[in-house]
């Protein structure tokens with residue numbers, strides 16, 4: 293990026309921020325969180341280092357380094373925590389990765405070969421491209437130091453001296469904010485060569501992507517961070533052994549890192565008790581769609597879904613709940629009756645047949661056509677496929693074309709079997725999980741709302757059928773050839 297374009301971007305970012313402030317856009321400043329840990333005490337302006345420290349920020353870092361209050365290493369008197377103790381604490385907390393897969397964070401940290409003699413890397417995944425998800429940008433904007441402190445603690449636990457935060461290119465304001473927070477932390481000796489006067493060093497840098505969803509997949513992200521096309525790598529080898537520049541690397545989501553300081557300050561037991569066994573702590577849900585008060589809601593893991601819905605103002609007035617996509621667009625849709633029985637945690641949602649994923653809760657009321665909604669989702673996956681593997685490259689487009697023709701009333705009786713078969717041939721047969729993410733919503737929509745697809749395929753009453761336009765006829769024949 294040139295200096296001029298960087299200055300233009302900064303000016304644009306300031307303009308967007310001013311607009312946010314003027315319109316009072318509601319995201320996380322609504323006071324309807326339950327026992328918040330990451331969003332506690334935020335008002336939109338208190339994101340700076342001094343504000344974070346006033347909320348108890350960087351006390352967790354001081355604690356692991358054996359420093360009390362504002363001490364530096366020269367006059368430390370509290371017992372430091374060893375890297376193993378820090379990892380054990382995170383393991384015991386039941387923290388699971390907030391990026392989508394819900395992998396236990398402490399376990400992931402223990403895979404890092406700490407004694408590896410060369411460079412090791414720590415990467416924060418702030419790509420946040422999953423439709424419906426908008427929590428990481430709020431953390432970066434309004435509590436960036438929680439992510440920095442979480443990363444410094446993780447680096448200490450795994451013996452890592454260099455880290456990057458890869459931030460989605462379309463949230464440039466968050467990138468600039470994070471850069472500013474890094475500068476503050478560096479100036480205060482919280483990042484750099486001798487953190488708080490100790491022998492522990494950790495350099496942190498911000499990097500921005502350009503908006504591709506696939507760059508959120510961890511190995512696609514690493515390729516992009518290396519300056520290459522963001523195309524996922526085969527796994528194994530996993531990043532813990534072959535990551536950034538081929539070196540051992542640990543990647544965690546923004547919210548995952550932001551949760552760490554609270555765990556060290558208050559203890560793993562308190563974190564675990566705040567949630568459910570195997571599902572520790574709070575989780576930020578991005579509630580969108582047909583609700584009165586969309587926004588980010590931080591609540592303890594295991595909160596009943598009806599409670600979360602109530603916090604978000606309930607279903608739009610005059611409508612009833614039809615279905616919910618509980619964890620971002622790639623998680624299978626669940627009908628209202630099933631969803632109303634769920635609690636919001638990894639295990640309950642999995643038991644109901646879906647995934648908690650990134651925690652993006654998309655609420656759909658009785659006005660929604662499920663075929664149209666699926667068509668929109670399928671278009672997204674077709675557009676975002678990186679094209680490396682045939683089942684995903686060809687299958688995502690094929691599924692979209694079939695759904696599109698059903699939506700237009702031109703579906704064939706065999707189309708639902710065809711869609712399930714294409715989805716079967718994608719799922720589990722691709723390099724990365726984008727293929728699964730494209731296939732799962734299709735299968736779930738057909739499973740739960742088959743009647744809506746079939747209704748659109750019923751022959752139109754003779755004489756009422758609209759006459760297809762020339763372009764529709766041309767398109768239909770192209771589709772017939774490609775299907």
Ligand SMILES: Cc1cc2nc3c(=O)[nH]c(=O)nc-3n(C[C@H](O)[C@H](O)[C@H](O)COP(=O)(O)O)c2cc1C
Nearest residue numbers: 389390391417419420421508509510544545548725
């Ligand atoms: C297509 C695709 C997109 C993804 N996008 C994101 C993302 O935007 N942010 C994220 O944290 N994880 C994303 N993930 C998951 C990451 O690959 C990885 O599992 C995660 O960053 C690990 O962090 P965690 O253990 O803290 O969850 C994506 C995965 C796939 C397959």
Ligand code: SF4
Nearest residue numbers: 678680681684722724
């Ligand atoms: S599954 Fe799709 S997005 Fe993932 S590597 Fe293959 S083609 Fe690319």
